[in-house]
Amino acid sequence: MYNRNVNHPKNSRRTATVVALGLAAAALLSACSSSSSTATTTTTTSPGGTLSASNAAFIAADLKAPGGSLEASGSTFVQPFFNAAFYKYTGLNQALQINYQGVGSGAGITAFENGSVPFAASDVPMAASDLAKVPASSGPVIQIPDILGGVAVAYNLPGVSARIKLDGPTLAGIFDGTIKTWNASQITALNPGVSLPSHTITPEVRADSSGTTYIFTDYLTSASPTTWTLGASKTIAWPASAVQTPKNSGVAASILSSPYSIGYVELSYAIQNKMSYAAVKNAAGNYVVPSLNTVAADADQKTSVSPTDFSIVNQPGATSYPISGYSWAILLQKQTSATTGAQVVKVLDWTTHTGGGQDLATGLDYVALPPAVQNQNRTQLLTVTGPTGQTLLTK
Amino acid sequence: MTTVEAPVPRQAGRGRRWSLPDKGYRGMLAVTAVVFGALAVWFLVSVTIQAEPAFSTLGFGWIFGGTWNPSHGQYGLLPFILGTLESTAIAVVLAFPIGLGTAVALAFLVPSRVRPILSTTVELLAAVPSVVYGLWGLIVLAPVFRSTVEPFLTSALGWTGLFNGPDNGPSLLLAGVILFIMILPTMVAISRDVLIVVPNEQVEGARALGATRWQVLRKVVLPGARTGILGAFTLATGRALGETVAVAMVIGNSPYIAHSLNSSAATIPSLIVNNFGESTGTELSALFGAGLVLLLIGILVNSAARWLVWSTGHEGAGVEVGR
Amino acid sequence: MTALLESPADPSVERRRAVREAAASTLRRRKLGSQVALGVCWLFLAIAVVPLIAVVYYVILKGLPAWSVDFFTHSTTPEGVPGGGAWNAIVGTVVITVIGTAVAVPVGLLCGLFLAESQGRAASALRFTADVMTGIPSITVGIFGYIAIVRNYHYSGLAGSFAVGFIMLPVIIRAGETAFRGVPRSLNEAAMALGARRATIARKVVVPTALPGVITGVLLAVARGLGETAPLLLTIFGNQYLEWNPTKPMAALPTLIYSYSGQPYADLVQIAWGAALLLVVVVLVLSIGSRLLAAYLRKEHR
Numbered sequence A: 001m002y003n004r005n006v007n008h009p010k011n012s013r014r015t016a017t018v019v020a021l022g023l024a025a026a027a028l029l030s031a032c033s034s035s036s037s038t039a040t041t042t043t044t045t046s047p048g049g050t051l052s053a054s055n056a057a058f059i060a061a062d063l064k065a066p067g068g069s070l071e072a073s074g075s076t077f078v079q080p081f082f083n084a085a086f087y088k089y090t091g092l093n094q095a096l097q098i099n100y101q102g103v104g105s106g107a108g109i110t111a112f113e114n115g116s117v118p119f120a121a122s123d124v125p126m127a128a129s130d131l132a133k134v135p136a137s138s139g140p141v142i143q144i145p146d147i148l149g150g151v152a153v154a155y156n157l158p159g160v161s162a163r164i165k166l167d168g169p170t171l172a173g174i175f176d177g178t179i180k181t182w183n184a185s186q187i188t189a190l191n192p193g194v195s196l197p198s199h200t201i202t203p204e205v206r207a208d209s210s211g212t213t214y215i216f217t218d219y220l221t222s223a224s225p226t227t228w229t230l231g232a233s234k235t236i237a238w239p240a241s242a243v244q245t246p247k248n249s250g251v252a253a254s255i256l257s258s259p260y261s262i263g264y265v266e267l268s269y270a271i272q273n274k275m276s277y278a279a280v281k282n283a284a285g286n287y288v289v290p291s292l293n294t295v296a297a298d299a300d301q302k303t304s305v306s307p308t309d310f311s312i313v314n315q316p317g318a319t320s321y322p323i324s325g326y327s328w329a330i331l332l333q334k335q336t337s338a339t340t341g342a343q344v345v346k347v348l349d350w351t352t353h354t355g356g357g358q359d360l361a362t363g364l365d366y367v368a369l370p371p372a373v374q375n376q377n378r379t380q381l382l383t384v385t386g387p388t389g390q391t392l393l394t395k
Numbered sequence B: 001m002t003t004v005e006a007p008v009p010r011q012a013g014r015g016r017r018w019s020l021p022d023k024g025y026r027g028m029l030a031v032t033a034v035v036f037g038a039l040a041v042w043f044l045v046s047v048t049i050q051a052e053p054a055f056s057t058l059g060f061g062w063i064f065g066g067t068w069n070p071s072h073g074q075y076g077l078l079p080f081i082l083g084t085l086e087s088t089a090i091a092v093v094l095a096f097p098i099g100l101g102t103a104v105a106l107a108f109l110v111p112s113r114v115r116p117i118l119s120t121t122v123e124l125l126a127a128v129p130s131v132v133y134g135l136w137g138l139i140v141l142a143p144v145f146r147s148t149v150e151p152f153l154t155s156a157l158g159w160t161g162l163f164n165g166p167d168n169g170p171s172l173l174l175a176g177v178i179l180f181i182m183i184l185p186t187m188v189a190i191s192r193d194v195l196i197v198v199p200n201e202q203v204e205g206a207r208a209l210g211a212t213r214w215q216v217l218r219k220v221v222l223p224g225a226r227t228g229i230l231g232a233f234t235l236a237t238g239r240a241l242g243e244t245v246a247v248a249m250v251i252g253n254s255p256y257i258a259h260s261l262n263s264s265a266a267t268i269p270s271l272i273v274n275n276f277g278e279s280t281g282t283e284l285s286a287l288f289g290a291g292l293v294l295l296l297i298g299i300l301v302n303s304a305a306r307w308l309v310w311s312t313g314h315e316g317a318g319v320e321v322g323r
Numbered sequence C: 001m002t003a004l005l006e007s008p009a010d011p012s013v014e015r016r017r018a019v020r021e022a023a024a025s026t027l028r029r030r031k032l033g034s035q036v037a038l039g040v041c042w043l044f045l046a047i048a049v050v051p052l053i054a055v056v057y058y059v060i061l062k063g064l065p066a067w068s069v070d071f072f073t074h075s076t077t078p079e080g081v082p083g084g085g086a087w088n089a090i091v092g093t094v095v096i097t098v099i100g101t102a103v104a105v106p107v108g109l110l111c112g113l114f115l116a117e118s119q120g121r122a123a124s125a126l127r128f129t130a131d132v133m134t135g136i137p138s139i140t141v142g143i144f145g146y147i148a149i150v151r152n153y154h155y156s157g158l159a160g161s162f163a164v165g166f167i168m169l170p171v172i173i174r175a176g177e178t179a180f181r182g183v184p185r186s187l188n189e190a191a192m193a194l195g196a197r198r199a200t201i202a203r204k205v206v207v208p209t210a211l212p213g214v215i216t217g218v219l220l221a222v223a224r225g226l227g228e229t230a231p232l233l234l235t236i237f238g239n240q241y242l243e244w245n246p247t248k249p250m251a252a253l254p255t256l257i258y259s260y261s262g263q264p265y266a267d268l269v270q271i272a273w274g275a276a277l278l279l280v281v282v283v284l285v286l287s288i289g290s291r292l293l294a295a296y297l298r299k300e301h302r
Helices: A012-022 A024-029 A039-044 A055-062 A079-092 A105-114 A168-175 A185-190 A211-223 A247-257 A267-272 A292-300 A338-351 A371-381 B022-058 B078-109 B115-127 B130-160 B172-196 B200-208 B213-224 B226-242 B245-250 B268-278 B281-312 C011-066 C069-073 C087-117 C121-133 C138-150 C157-181 C185-193 C198-227 C253-260 C266-300
Strands: A068-074 A096-101 A119-122 A141-156 A202-206 A243-245 A261-266 A279-281 A324-332
Touching: A055 A338, A055 A371, A068 A105, A068 A338, A079 A096, A079 A141, A079 A338, A096 A338, A105 A119, A105 A324, A105 B268, A141 A211, A141 A247, A141 A267, A141 A292, A141 A338, A141 A371, A168 A185, A168 A202, A168 A211, A202 A211, A202 A247, A211 A261, A211 A324, A243 A247, A247 A261, A247 A267, A247 B130, A261 A267, A292 A324, A324 A338, A338 A371, B022 B281, B022 C087, B022 C121, B022 C138, B022 C157, B022 C198, B078 B115, B078 B172, B078 B213, B078 B226, B078 B268, B078 B281, B078 C011, B115 B172, B115 C011, B115 C198, B115 C266, B130 B172, B130 B245, B130 C011, B130 C253, B130 C266, B172 B226, B172 B245, B172 C011, B172 C157, B172 C198, B200 B213, B213 B226, B213 C011, B226 B281, B226 C121, B226 C157, B245 B268, B268 B281, B268 C138, B281 C121, B281 C138, C011 C266, C069 C087, C087 C121, C087 C157, C087 C198, C087 C253, C121 C157, C138 C157, C157 C198, C185 C198, C198 C253, C198 C266, C253 C266
Parallel strands: A068 A096, A068 A119, A202 A243, A202 A261
Antiparallel strands: A119 A324, A141 A261, A141 A324
């Protein structure tokens, strides 16, 4: 009934963590592992850290947050995940309701700056200019990753059944308009044996400002620094040949109804709409198909992310899918209301950890946070204080 | 219709329902008019305040620039102004005759039994939410346009130079047609209502003179309904100028000036809706400035329509009804 | 025969004969012209009906599968939780639209009446303002609603009603004025000759006569108000849960459609189409109902 990819074992991350515990010491010393493995448990090869032992206690305590209701807004990308997680949370703690609306990362940040919402979600962390708009009296802003996602390069090529392989420079050429036809030499060179038509390529991109655009262009900048000149940003000055449509769903619909088009969409859209998507060359030189596992492999390579160093595109690792990125939750470190503050930190702690919201990720085609990142989140949330300086996140 | 009573002096109230005295009645109407006026002023002031920073920082010339690229400090609105005018023009050029013709058919040609059914049917088009029009346009109409309509138009009308661009789906033409469908019910429903109320005596008189049905329409009914049709036209045009979501989905959102009806373009409303959520500072003010520019366009279009009706209004034999 | 009847030097009789002869000689051409022109009108009617059938068919095709008991009785649930529906959005739409209509219709009709009866410069300016206001993009109205209400108050159904009412008001004013102007002057003058006050004339003559046009205008405005997305996006915030209180954030059908049609999951997309179908059906019901009402009221006044 539901159009889900049911082949992903729900507890793959738990399995990976248990196995990784045994190799913890050695794994932590090396930057990345070199062995490859079979599809379903690739996360064990590049361990994303191990979950702290006190996780279960914190999760249980999170469900004892004070009753009431919270509003939050921001990224549309995380909306399905947040809605599912908060719904489940309220099922377990019926006193607290959380109303999250995906109004857009920027609108969420603006609402947060105005104090309209106690926490916001954004695909790209607040930049220095945004942080400057938060009144100094409010104190520092904490930003933590809440979920992981990948960006697929989806295309519509009638008559071609093989999966297309593309790399950074070729993608850069397609999306800046320099590579104009499907049978251009750069593309045929990467796809020997595939007969490509001579049709013009129609690039399909976002009309509205978007975190997905940011991750995609961040990858292009990283993988093709000399030829990609349009920068990494939520809004890009695309060439005139590009068709711009609002929202991931708009781009997906546009690709599906336009033969010979190619564009970028969040992985969940590519999977759910059964689109054709490309295998992209990663830093290790392998052509990797985007999947929940390959995105996780990429994230596991760099778990020490922070709001000022948040890019995880193009990471090393044999099975890493290079176009991946986190989405971020934003809150104030100094909460002015003990009740609201306790609600916010406990809900966010529950949502960003295994045993809580992260368990819902795979079923919705998101990728759960690596354990190391989860641990970092908890460390951050433990610094949140209430009006009298008390720590709000308790076991 | 109303029973004729013997004239009763105004002050005698016995046995009659009380009615507001004239002054109170006029006063009440005037109050609502003032409320409406105040609302309009409040809107104008709010938007102007928000737009002001863009004008004070950038002057006025930025509006006419040809590129919108906020990261380079360019806020040119010309592509969007042209896109708005062109897509609205297509919609109106189609909706005015087709809408009026349909209204004529509904008012005079279809049997009176069938009229409510067909009228309701056309009005249903007004019920469809704009996002659904956008989706339908993108999923159903765009492929049809790309595979059939636009190649046909390019071969048939290519000499006009209007269809020279590459065609990759979303286009000005598609947006214009979607807008046409969206404004059609307004044009039809209001025109139909004004056509119906033309007094029978005038129609019968003309028929008695030997005029054909069409002549009656042209010379008596349509001139008589002229202001009403102008009202319908105005409402329809207003809707087309301001339509946001549906257009954003089918027009391609290209921030460059479109050189052909087949190319992607953008309108001011689509610019605002695509960028509003994420923009701040000067860019946000510029978006409000774009809103003011659109208001100005609306004023110009409405003035032109009024002038057109006024200047052609002194021909025709019909006597205007009501006013 | 005519030589016997006409008096020798009457120019009007001459004129009448000239007209008759001109009419007779051009009859065939005029008739043909008439048939062509009227045929074109029929053709246009057919053209107008085609997109309707296409669009409504598509909405039914995609939306009907979503209609179930759950759809109408359960609030929205996230992807992965079965049994979700659109009940909270239905409630929200009804509350928001009822409040918006309850304010916009009386104000709009009274304004329309004012404009229909006045000739002054102020009235002209107001009429022009209403015309221009119909052209304001719905997103700008939404932004105005955000600035005017949400920033000073908070996200709420009332802010949504304000924005929707703002969109409906100029439509009602202009359509109402057009309908009121359609009342023949003779009726007005007859009533005045009987000594009726202007308020009485308005109530007993103008409004009943103009009622069909007024109802069309109100219906068009309400249909637009029901389906407008952008004004609501920025004002009501949305709500995962059922909320009857308009001072709180609420859900609504257009924003549900906008949000769910943008999701990757097929079942949520289906709910979006189900909501779209519901809106179309609601307007159909309102349309039929208002016609019946107009017919009933007209009979009452005879």
